[in-house]
Amino acid sequence: MSKLGVFDISVRYGKVPAISDLTFHLEEGERVFISGPNGAGKSSFLNAICGKVPTSHGRIEMDGDLLTGRSPEAIARLGLSMVPEGREIFGSLTVEENLRVGTGIRQDAQAIETDIEEIFAAFPILGERRRAAAGALSGGQQQMLAIGRALMTNPKLMMVDEPSLGLAPKIVDQVYDTLAALQEERGLTLLIVEQSSLRAARVGGRMVLMRGGRIVGEGNAADMADRDALAQAYFGNSHPEPEAVA
Numbered sequence: 001m002s003k004l005g006v007f008d009i010s011v012r013y014g015k016v017p018a019i020s021d022l023t024f025h026l027e028e029g030e031r032v033f034i035s036g037p038n039g040a041g042k043s044s045f046l047n048a049i050c051g052k053v054p055t056s057h058g059r060i061e062m063d064g065d066l067l068t069g070r071s072p073e074a075i076a077r078l079g080l081s082m083v084p085e086g087r088e089i090f091g092s093l094t095v096e097e098n099l100r101v102g103t104g105i106r107q108d109a110q111a112i113e114t115d116i117e118e119i120f121a122a123f124p125i126l127g128e129r130r131r132a133a134a135g136a137l138s139g140g141q142q143q144m145l146a147i148g149r150a151l152m153t154n155p156k157l158m159m160v161d162e163p164s165l166g167l168a169p170k171i172v173d174q175v176y177d178t179l180a181a182l183q184e185e186r187g188l189t190l191l192i193v194e195q196s197s198l199r200a201a202r203v204g205g206r207m208v209l210m211r212g213g214r215i216v217g218e219g220n221a222a223d224m225a226d227r228d229a230l231a232q233a234y235f236g237n238s239h240p241e242p243e244a245v246a
């Protein structure tokens, strides 16, 4: 059984189709990058999995449990956590208060305190600034905070929507180093939206290419990046046509 099974799902916004008949499997402990141009449906895909947007067709399962039709809170309780695009940090709350947002779904109050200290151990800069307003943090620190907050529900599967967005390359390196270390320590399964195939290749894992609400290619991230570079060199096109990546 796959960690995550997505069977033939569709997502629509009114009449606009965002995802069409998409099937996808993610294995336990895997790291998968979703890439593709703007409007390809990458965020809609993640939002459908975590219950933020409804599917109009198909079903989604995690560890054999049906996620389709459940609320985002119920899905989080099953062990799935999402770091949204744009991070959704509460700027006027402190770093520590941001970590406590979302822990309402937990009943183990004592473990919450231990977990907060663990997050501060993993991200020392957040510990140093625990009483600072989150809005005063740099972009990279806010991304770490968003990841830390997602870890507060003790996920087994974590989805991260464009962690590189708006960050300098050196900071992106740090974010990915942290994600890779967390994956190792916690046995996390990771699903990450990443526009840059080169970046995905450097971090390593499987890459899935989306376009027009469908999966149009997949493979080892390094192989996909090579093909991407080739296509760019020949055609000035950073996302090769489906035939070219099949």
Ligand SMILES: Nc1ncnc2c1ncn2[C@@H]1O[C@H](COP(=O)(O)OP(=O)(O)OP(=O)(O)O)[C@@H](O)[C@H]1O
Pocket (backbone or CB within 6 Å): 013, 016, 017, 018, 036, 037, 038, 039, 040, 041, 042, 043, 044, 045
């Ligand atoms: N809330 C919404 N209402 C209406 N249409 C939407 C909404 N969100 C997304 N769409 C449309 O659905 C399609 C897929 O969008 P989505 O944001 O999932 O793509 P994406 O690959 O994540 O793009 P980006 O890289 O720009 O974030 C696009 O045509 C988009 O305009």
